Each structure stands twice: as C-alpha cells, then as structure tokens.
Amino acid sequence: MTADHVLRALEAVSAERAEGSVLSVRGLTVRFRLRGGRTVDAVSDADFDLGAGECLALVGESGCGKSVLASALLGLLPGNAETSGTTLLAGPEGGAGTDLLAADEKTLARTVRGRRVGLVPQSPAAHLTPVRTVRSHLEETVRALTGTSRRARREAAETAAERAAFPAGHLDRHPHELSGGLAQRAATALALIGDARLLLADEPTTGLDRDLVDRTVDELRRHADEGRALLLITHDLAAAARIADRVAVMYAGRIVEVAPAHRFFGPTGPRHPYARGLLDALPDRAFTPIPGMPSELSDLPEGCAFAPRCPRATVRCGTRPAPTAGVACHHPEQPRA
Known part of the structure; x- marks a missing residue:
C-alpha cells in the first residue's frame, strides 16, 4: 500500500x-x-x-x-x-x-x-459556596436548568447525588465538612444534573x-x-x-x-x-x-x-x-x- x-x-x-x-x-x-x-x-x-x-x-x-x-x-x-x-x-x-x-x-x-456540556472542575471545593450545603447547590442548579417546582428540585437533586455516588446522609453538609473525595463527587453530581x-x-x-x-x-x-x-x-x-x-x-x-x-x-x-x-x-x-x-x-x-x-x-x-x-x-x- x-x-x-x-x-x-x-x-x-x-x-x-x-x-x-x-x-x-x-x-x-x-x-x-x-x-x-x-x-x-x-x-x-x-x-x-x-x-x-x-x-x-x-x-x-x-x-x-x-x-x-x-x-x-x-x-x-x-x-x-x-x-x-x-x-x-x-x-x-x-x-x-x-x-x-x-x-x-x-x-x-x-x-x-x-x-x-458538564464540567467537573479542578479543586471542586473552591467552586462550591462555603455557606451553602451540597443540597442547596444541587437544587439551585436544578432550578437554573429546569425551573421545576420545589419538590421536583429536591427529588432531582437527590437523584443527581445518587448517580454520582454521593451519600444522601451528607447532602446537608457544607463544603468544608467534606473530604476531598466527597467534594469531587459533589462536583460530579452538579455536572450530571443537566444530563449533558x-x-x-x-x-x-x-x-x-x-x-x-x-x-x-x-x-x-x-x-x-x-x-x-x-x-x-x-x-x-x-x-x-x-x-x-x-x-x-x-x-x-x-x-x-x-x-x-x-x-x-x-x-x-x-x-x-x-x-x-x-x-x-x-x-x-x-x-x-x-x-x-x-x-x-x-x-x-x-x-x-x-x-x-x-x-x-x-x-x-x-x-x-x-x-x-x-x-x-x-x-x-x-x-x-
């Protein structure tokens, strides 16, 4: 050839x-x-x-x-x-x-x-607002992307966390209360919400x-x-x-x-x-x-x-x-x- x-x-x-x-x-x-x-x-x-x-x-x-x-x-x-x-x-x-x-x-x-397009960032803890819980971050992202009802936002946030293997028991924690691995999973959950x-x-x-x-x-x-x-x-x-x-x-x-x-x-x-x-x-x-x-x-x-x-x-x-x-x-x- x-x-x-x-x-x-x-x-x-x-x-x-x-x-x-x-x-x-x-x-x-x-x-x-x-x-x-x-x-x-x-x-x-x-x-x-x-x-x-x-x-x-x-x-x-x-x-x-x-x-x-x-x-x-x-x-x-x-x-x-x-x-x-x-x-x-x-x-x-x-x-x-x-x-x-x-x-x-x-x-x-x-x-x-x-x-x-979903972004999983470097140093995810730096991208999370320190005074807001993980649940709050997820629900706010759901609201921005879909504009659904409060109950639907809560369910969508919990679903995103589950898909990213983020434990439900940690959803109400703040970023400084998370380990490096959990902060990374929280960032992944945020990236998955829009089903990019x-x-x-x-x-x-x-x-x-x-x-x-x-x-x-x-x-x-x-x-x-x-x-x-x-x-x-x-x-x-x-x-x-x-x-x-x-x-x-x-x-x-x-x-x-x-x-x-x-x-x-x-x-x-x-x-x-x-x-x-x-x-x-x-x-x-x-x-x-x-x-x-x-x-x-x-x-x-x-x-x-x-x-x-x-x-x-x-x-x-x-x-x-x-x-x-x-x-x-x-x-x-x-x-x-």
Whole structure:
C-alpha cells in the first residue's frame, strides 16, 4: 500500500469518526494578547474527535495549554483571548450542532453549559459556596436548568447525588465538612444534573491520594460507559491508563500525538519522543526525566517546539512537522518490540 493510500484511508477514518462524534475539534487555536504587543500561543491547531461512550485523555506537563483548551470549549476565556478554528458540539437527537467558538455568550449560557456540556472542575471545593450545603447547590442548579417546582428540585437533586455516588446522609453538609473525595463527587453530581452528553473533567484528581484517584476516575468512566463522551484533562498518566480509550499528548500548546490507550501504554508505546519521554519518566518505568525545560509559550520556535529537548532532533526539525498517522514528528520513534 502506498503512502497516498494510507493517507486517504486515515482521512476516511477521520471523517467517519467526526460524523458520529459528540465533539469534533478542528484547528482550535487560542492566542492571548499581552501588553506591549506580546502574544502567547496557548493552543495551536488542535484536532481531535470524541464519541459517545468514549474517554479521551488529554495529557502533558503543567502549563502546556490543556486547561485553556477546556476553557475555550466552554467559552470561559478572558477578554484578551483570540480564538480560531471550529469546535462542533453535536446537537440533541435530530437537532443541529453548535460551533462552540462561534456561539455567543447567551447561547452558551442558556443552551450549552450544564445542559449539553458538564464540567467537573479542578479543586471542586473552591467552586462550591462555603455557606451553602451540597443540597442547596444541587437544587439551585436544578432550578437554573429546569425551573421545576420545589419538590421536583429536591427529588432531582437527590437523584443527581445518587448517580454520582454521593451519600444522601451528607447532602446537608457544607463544603468544608467534606473530604476531598466527597467534594469531587459533589462536583460530579452538579455536572450530571443537566444530563449533558459531554463531560469535561479538568484535572479532577488534583490533591487526592491514589485510592481516591482510582475511585474518582472509575466513577467518571462509569458515566462514559452510560453513553456520555468524556474528555479527561490530566497530568496523571496512571489515571489516564486506568480509564482512557484514547490518549492525546499536548506539548507547548500543540497536540503532538493521538493514539489508542492500549497501544500508548502497552509494550509498543507512543511514537512521539516527548510522549515516550513522559512514560519513561514514571517511577514504575525507566524513571528518567526529560532533559531541559519546556519552551515558553510566548517565545516558541518556528519549528518543532520539542526539538531543543529531543535527542532525535535534526536540522529538519527547524520546520514544523505536520501530523502523520496521529504523530506530529519528523523522526517518530519506532514501535518497541
């Protein structure tokens, strides 16, 4: 099979995946304008699709642009942000989809956030009002989304808590009375109230011990298995390995590799040198750190941003590599034996 045949086959698979996707992202770019005319390219040309019942883990070092990407999908970027590309969110059954980047604030607030996209935030306790109980948070969210009667709101709040495995006996507690794991379940319950088809979990395991991390991501996986699409944004590779179907690796604002999780974490391993380095840095693997420091997003090189740290870099890496077969690299690693 020739290279042209391979590329056409991959394009056909990509088109088929996009057609049946809950979320289809093409060329998503986020740039921040700073004083003095400086710019920060936080996300550059991100492409991926996410289907119902699927978990895509977006991984990478802190500061690589993962959370900015999530904020762009929800329309929660600051005023100095400029965006381009398309982020098509599938509509209700038989309904038209919505380009989240093109939608105005009224559309996002009334028809998207909470209803079609649920957010499970990082540090959930910081997103809960300290003087209100969990029940009060849930009922207020039900009222905002559905406007039902007081009795119906109470029943809907208790149902959401049950779906998130939040104990009914803790509903009348305040955020400071909850453990980290229970606060995370409360945040998940809030995200589930609108029965959103897409869940964005932005670093949902920060500050939790290993046992709570496993329980939290298992709970998120259960909701994906019920038919929701789950975008898990994390730097915890063990959590990604536990529940992800596919892995997208981000470096300096760019997605440099997208691979099935079984291959990424399996014996053959990832093919991008940075992705390979992430795995090799884990304590249960080679425990070898990636040399050097990440490039500043305000001063990215013209070519491959990872080249200054890459042992495989050549003069060719002075030009930006185009993604081929899911890997944006001029010199991808060969699969391990």
